[in-house]
Amino acid sequence: MSEKSKKKRSSYISAGESRRIVHFNRKVMRKLEKERADANKDEKLYITQMKNPDNVVEFDNVCTYFFTDVGTVKAVDGISFEIPRCSTVGVVGESGCGKSVTSLSLMQLLQRPSGQTVGGEIRFNLGDGRAYNIVNTPTAKMREIRGNRVSMIFQEPMTSLNPVFRIGDQVNEVLELHHPEMTKDQIRERTLEMLEMVGIANKEGVYKMYPHELSGGMRQRVMIAIALACSPELIIADEPTTALDVTIQAQILDLLRELKDKINSSIMLITHDLGVVANMADYVVVMYAGRIIERGTAEDIFHHPAHPYTIGLMKSKPVVGKKVESLYNIEGSVPNPVNMPNYCYFKDRCEQCVDKCAGAYPPVIRISDTHYVSCYRYYDTGEVGEYPRSVDVEELLR
Ligand SMILES: Nc1ncnc2c1ncn2[C@@H]1O[C@H](COP(=O)(O)OP(=O)(O)O)[C@@H](O)[C@H]1O
Ligand SMILES: [Mg+2]
Helix, strand or coil: CCHHHHHHHCCCCCCHHHHHHHHHHHHHHHHHHHHHHHHHHHHHHHHCCCCCCCCCEEEEEEEEEECCCCCCEEEEEEEEEECCCCEEEEEEECCCCCCCHHHCCCCCCCCCCCCCEEHHHHHHHCCCCEEEEHCCCCHHHHHECCCCEEEEECCHHHHHHHCCCHHHHHHHHHHHCCCCCHHHHHHHHHHHHHHHEEEECCHHHHHHCCCHCCCCHHHHHHHHHHHHCCCCEEEEECCCCCCCCCHHHHHHHHHHHHHHHHCCCEEEEEEECEEEEEEEEEEEEEECCEEEEEEEEEHHHHCCCCCCCHHHHHCCCCCCCCCCCCCCCCCCCCCCCCCCCCCCCHHHHCCCCCHHHCCCCCCCCCCCCCEECHHHHHHHCCCCCCCCCCCCHHHHHC
């Protein structure tokens, strides 16, 4: 069989198989939605406790799947990490590795019913000794959290701002919604204060402008003002500078860094750009094909990368003042998300395989107090922890 027809076959689905998938998806989505509705009625099912009260959020073996017509896409499959109070956690990885799905799971903004968090816990610290398990939290309770305690800055500010309302009104709206006790004057005052804080010099003028009258960088500043308006405990910034040009990128990053010290909130910074993370993050989580392959402090990841993939990423980063013939490139591609292998996902691209790599997906191995890696090369030298637990979707119907 030629290479091409082999490739075709691997993604080929017969009519019978396709019918089976659609039938299965319908059953599974109905069941999951019903379970969600039931969980809403009982507080015990979503009130829980933090493992460590100094964390704002703890992800604990979270599995978020999409039930699509070509099969189940395991977009995020058994990831665990935490976001400590007042710190910046950078989530890096190439496009499609599940970064946005991780943040959408935390906000419960997945495209339902096809997108579902089917396993694990996402614990959000309420600050009074209790925590919500976001996976089961009812929508009404989520509304109190979104925008107020957790807010989000997206990649493209023009699509997040409403083109027919003035900037001032859009910032006001967030405050009105979450602080019904504030008077009109107080709200206006606070909005102007926020605009000033994000470095908009002409705040009175911008207050009356429409989004199209502002440049991309200014719009992103307004988005940051909106995100910060209610002093949230966590800000999720999903590729906040990807749509901006390089000089503006630097300004926005400076702004975020400066604000971070002022506002005492944590930032979950999602990006495919290692430079951005190196500049901003205290902790770094590296994702690959829906799983975390390495995490640690910024120092661990940038100066002592352990996973062959992270090492490859570092090598493929251009360095100012260093002359190279050509940049390093990691051969091969990410496996098909519908049909993941049951060994290490990076094995087929890895240049440093050991015997164990042919076995089960590697466990999390602790190689220092802060540094964790999922790679068999450290099996004998590190402290071997848990294996990521995938959810068997057939089991969901039992
Ligand atoms: N609504 C959806 N339906 C089906 N698959 C999706 C959906 N959203 C995301 N995915 C899949 O989930 C995986 C992770 O996507 P995403 O988190 O957006 O990646 P990124 O790391 O670039 O943010 C991708 O393989 C993508 O195809
Ligand atoms: Mg994304």
